[in-house]
Amino acid sequence: MLTKRIIACLDMDGGRVVKGVRFKNLRDAGDPAECAAAHARNGADEIVLLDITATSGNRRTLLDAVRGTARSLFVPFTVGGGIRQLDDAAAVFDAGADKIAINSAAVRDPALIGRIAGRFGSQAVVVAIDARRVAGSSADGNFEVFVAGGRVPTGRDAIQWAREAAACGAGEIMLTSMDRDGTQSGFDCQLVRAVAEAVSIPVIASGGAGSPRDFIEVFRDGQADAALAASIFHFGLENIAQLKHELYQANIPVRWPC
Amino acid sequence: MIAIVDYGAGNLNSVKKAFDYLGAEVAVTNQPEIVAAADKIVLPGVGHFSSLQTLDRTGLREALLSGASAGKPFLGICLGMQWLFEGSEEYIQMAGAGIVSGKCRKFPASVKSPHVGWNSVAIQKGSRLLRGIAQDSFVYYTHSFHAPVVAETTAASEYGVQFTGAIERHNIFGVQFHPEKSGDVGLAILKNFCEV
Numbered sequence: 529m530l531t532k533r534i535i536a537c538l539d540m541d542g543g544r545v546v547k548g549v550r551f552k553n554l555r556d557a558g559d560p561a562e563c564a565a566a567h568a569r570n571g572a573d574e575i576v577l578l579d580i581t582a583t584s585g586n587r588r589t590l591l592d593a594v595r596g597t598a599r600s601l602f603v604p605f606t607v608g609g610g611i612r613q614l615d616d617a618a619a620v621f622d623a624g625a626d627k628i629a630i631n632s633a634a635v636r637d638p639a640l641i642g643r644i645a646g647r648f649g650s651q652a653v654v655v656a657i658d659a660r661r662v663a664g665s666s667a668d669g670n671f672e673v674f675v676a677g678g679r680v681p682t683g684r685d686a687i688q689w690a691r692e693a694a695a696c697g698a699g700e701i702m703l704t705s706m707d708r709d710g711t712q713s714g715f716d717c718q719l720v721r722a723v724a725e726a727v728s729i730p731v732i733a734s735g736g737a738g739s740p741r742d743f744i745e746v747f748r749d750g751q752a753d754a755a756l757a758a759s760i761f762h763f764g765l766e767n768i769a770q771l772k773h774e775l776y777q778a779n780i781p782v783r784w785p786c
Numbered sequence: 787m788i789a790i791v792d793y794g795a796g797n798l799n800s801v802k803k804a805f806d807y808l809g810a811e812v813a814v815t816n817q818p819e820i821v822a823a824a825d826k827i828v829l830p831g832v833g834h835f836s837s838l839q840t841l842d843r844t845g846l847r848e849a850l851l852s853g854a855s856a857g858k859p860f861l862g863i864c865l866g867m868q869w870l871f872e873g874s875e876e877y878i879q880m881a882g883a884g885i886v887s888g889k890c891r892k893f894p895a896s897v898k899s900p901h902v903g904w905n906s907v908a909i910q911k912g913s914r915l916l917r918g919i920a921q922d923s924f925v926y927y928t929h930s931f932h933a934p935v936v937a938e939t940t941a942a943s944e945y946g947v948q949f950t951g952a953i954e955r956h957n958i959f960g961v962q963f964h965p966e967k968s969g970d971v972g973l974a975i976l977k978n979f980c981e982v
Contacts, residue, residue, distance in 0.1 A: 530905045530945055531924065568969070573904055602804060604926060604967050621797045626967065648797055649833035651900060651928040699928075700902065730902045753903065783904040783924040 533754035536567035579609030598624025631656040632675035645697035655693040659686035660706040708736025720750035740774040789824035795837035804966035818849035829866030835876040867960030897946035900930040913940040925963035
């Protein structure tokens with residue numbers, strides 16, 4: 529039986545893994561290769577490394593981190609942050625990533641999805657969408673896409689954009705609720721479900737993980753295929769092995785034992 | 787030396803990296819002569835069935851077929867396993883190697899496609915490649931087309947339909963999943979291949 533994936537996300541700044549709430553108060557959480565290996569040992573089904581302050585000046589730092597992390601990591605490894613064109617993606621794949629995540633660049637140029645997928649396969653292209661609830665929208669909820677690390681509104685509807693990204697050749701959607709990100713108050717199941725029902729490719733829910741119950745809800749009610757968390761897996765707040773055990777007991781199919 | 791065949795489909799780094807980690811001597815190559823000189827052959831690949839056309843154009847197809855018929859251990863991974871079959875609905879214009887009978891098909895509309903993630907494998911019979919692998923172990927898949935369960939099937943998975951996870955016949959081995967991405971289980975499978 530296909531299992532629900534638990535993905536550990538490492539936010540990286542200047543070669544170090546950091547975590548803040550809503551990108552503020554960044555705290556140092558260690559070396560990316562060590563963090564990734566520890567999470568994989570602990571039962572993470574996949575690792576995502578996001579360069580949160582990606583600028584052209586620190587591409588070398590990112591590529592070094594990717595190379596170091598990939599060397600002894602034998603679970604799927606996704607890298608995102610600052611990938612603007614095919615060459616950027618190629619360099620990250622060459623350094624050892626299995627998938628790349630693109631966000632702002634895909635919104636600006638949706639054909640980039642197809643160009644990367646054409647060369648590396650759709651399975652290697654994750655389109656990351658940062659979405660925020662539109663204030664005062666109906667109970668059903670409208671969600672707007674933001675780019676540039678959540679700083680710039682686009683006026684685009686998140687569900688429509690997810691559909692378009694899938695049609696362009698995306699292999700997966702990584703969907704972050706900006707309202708919930710860093711709050712540990714639970715995933716936005718309504719947002720996740722709306723996107724999961726709109727596309728036929730897997731949807732990774734992100735933003736808001738705080739407890740095992742949150743994961744159970746996003747898999748059951750949100751119909752997520754995978755759930756991603758960062759902060760709770762650092763600083764010993766939640767152990768992935770323990771989380772998977774609880775999911776298993778709640779009859780959510782997970783890779784357990786692993 | 788193990789030749790990892792590079793025909794331009796996707797990223798071979800992770801396959802090479804896993805063999806490096808196991809201490810195997812590998813060469814990533816697109817040269818038929820190097821494939822011919824290798825002790826073992828790995829045909830990886832991910833993506834569209836049509837990308838396998840490169841094998842026909844470059845002389846690699848003949849090198850692969852003669853290596854396989856000469857008894858060299860041959861491991862097809864993902865698209866590389868599908869190539870061992872007669873063909874795929876994904877691109878009917880091109881024939882597979884036909885070493886194993888049957889054609890690859892799309893998943894039924896009842897399930898999301900592609901099939902991405904960790905799925906369990908039901909091991910169906912004794913196998914050199916799967917030696918020591920526990921029943922219902924989890925492996926990582928990512929694919930939109932699947933191979934049917936056939937006489938050579940040694941392990942199957944379920945996703946809307948039962949499909950082949952691994953095949954084996956004499957020196958011919960194939961896995962639909964990605965052993966290089968399947969943690970300790972996958973590394974154990976690649977180690978078994980190194981030791982065949």
